[in-house]
Amino acid sequence: MLEVERIQASYGAAPALWDVSLRVARGELVCVVGPNGAGKSTLINVIAGLHRARGGRLAFEGQDITQLPSHRFCSTGIAIVPEGRRLFTTMSVQDNLELGSYLPQARSQRAASLERVLALFPALEQKLQQPAGALSGGQQQMVAIGRALMSRPQLLLLDEPSLGLAPAVVLDMFQAIREINAGGTSVLLVEQNVAMAMELARRAYVVEEGRIVAEGLAKELMDRPEIRRAYLGVE
Ligand code: ATP
Numbered sequence: 187m188l189e190v191e192r193i194q195a196s197y198g199a200a201p202a203l204w205d206v207s208l209r210v211a212r213g214e215l216v217c218v219v220g221p222n223g224a225g226k227s228t229l230i231n232v233i234a235g236l237h238r239a240r241g242g243r244l245a246f247e248g249q250d251i252t253q254l255p256s257h258r259f260c261s262t263g264i265a266i267v268p269e270g271r272r273l274f275t276t277m278s279v280q281d282n283l284e285l286g287s288y289l290p291q292a293r294s295q296r297a298a299s300l301e302r303v304l305a306l307f308p309a310l311e312q313k314l315q316q317p318a319g320a321l322s323g324g325q326q327q328m329v330a331i332g333r334a335l336m337s338r339p340q341l342l343l344l345d346e347p348s349l350g351l352a353p354a355v356v357l358d359m360f361q362a363i364r365e366i367n368a369g370g371t372s373v374l375l376v377e378q379n380v381a382m383a384m385e386l387a388r389r390a391y392v393v394e395e396g397r398i399v400a401e402g403l404a405k406e407l408m409d410r411p412e413i414r415r416a417y418l419g420v421e
Contacts, residue, residue: 187212187372188233188264188341193242195228202228203396205242210341210374215367217375217383217404219417220393226376227269229393230345233374234266246341261289265339269346271330275319279310282318282329286336295338303332306362324355331362341372348379360386380417384408392417 188210195203202225210216218226231237233244235256244252246262254262265286273282283303287296304311307328313321318329327347334342344363348356360382367373377383384390384404392400392413400407407413 187214187247188374189243189245190229190233191243191245193229193232193244194240195225195232195237196240201396203232203239206393206396206398207242208391208398208401210372212340213367213370213372214389215363215373215375215387217377217387217390218393219377219380219383219390222378224393225396226393227345228396230266230343230374230376231268234264234343236266236268263340264343265334265337265341266343267327267330267334267345267347269349271326273318273326273329273333276317278315279318279321279329280314283310283314283332283336286333287338289337292337296336299336299338303335306335306365307332322355324351324359327351327359328362331366335366335371339371341374342366344373344375346376346378348377348382356382 190206190208192205192207193203194205206229218229220226228237232239235254239252243250246264251262283300284296287293287299309325310328310332313325318326321329347359351359356379363373363375364386375383375387384407387404389402390404390407391398400413
């Protein structure tokens with residue numbers, strides 16, 4: 187479904203990604219983990235068309251999207267939940283959600299999509315008319331994910347959805363991501379919460395200093411002593 191081949195990216199003269207390749211098959215839940223500053227956000231932003239790659243190739247459903255202008259990415263079937271949520275805090279929750287469905291095809295399914303989002307996140311039902319900025323961090327993350335789902339994506343990109351949330355809220359968030367994937371949406375999840383992300387995902391990539399340093403089945407990666415030492419603090 188998604189093929190990322192030897193992507194290179196930089197900020198000015200400073201390289202951020204070197205020859206990064208990864209794949210997401212239809213229906214898969216894949217995670218990308220790694221330390222702060224490893225290049226995870228850059229990678230997900232390149233895939234979403236928000237940051238232009240300097241080299242390499244991106245393909246989605248067999249179509250080369252490497253040179254696609256960023257405003258056309260939303261019609262590809264890829265949706266991103268960016269780090270920090272980026273909600274319109276003074277607008278109502280409902281308006282934020284509906285912004286996700288402004289393209290004609292998504293707009294025609296708006297009511298059904300909203301119903302699906304509320305079934306996934308029932309806590310939002312009572313909050314629809316409140317300004318998004320008045321919600322708790324966890325609820326704001328639900329709105330950000332809900333807004334992405336309103337575009338009916340085939341592939342959902344999630345950048346650190348657990349960031350800044352209380353542990354109990356993180357558990358709920360991961361359960362919701364599991365449900366989204368079980369409903370047929372492919373997911374690429376970027377996380378610093380390695381233990382939980384590896385439990386959720388079938389396959390994983392480890393990024394360090396802009397390079398993929400390990401990849402494979404999440405269960406197998408978690409058995410590798412060097413990964414346990416680096417990411418779980420286990421000897
Ligand atoms: P974090 O979890 O902290 O977001 P990350 O793995 O997502 O880390 P990136 O944010 O992709 O890492 O950063 C990769 C590298 O690019 C880092 O060295 C970072 O300092 C640099 N970088 C990121 N954004 C910018 C920017 N807007 N301008 C310049 N350098 C940047």
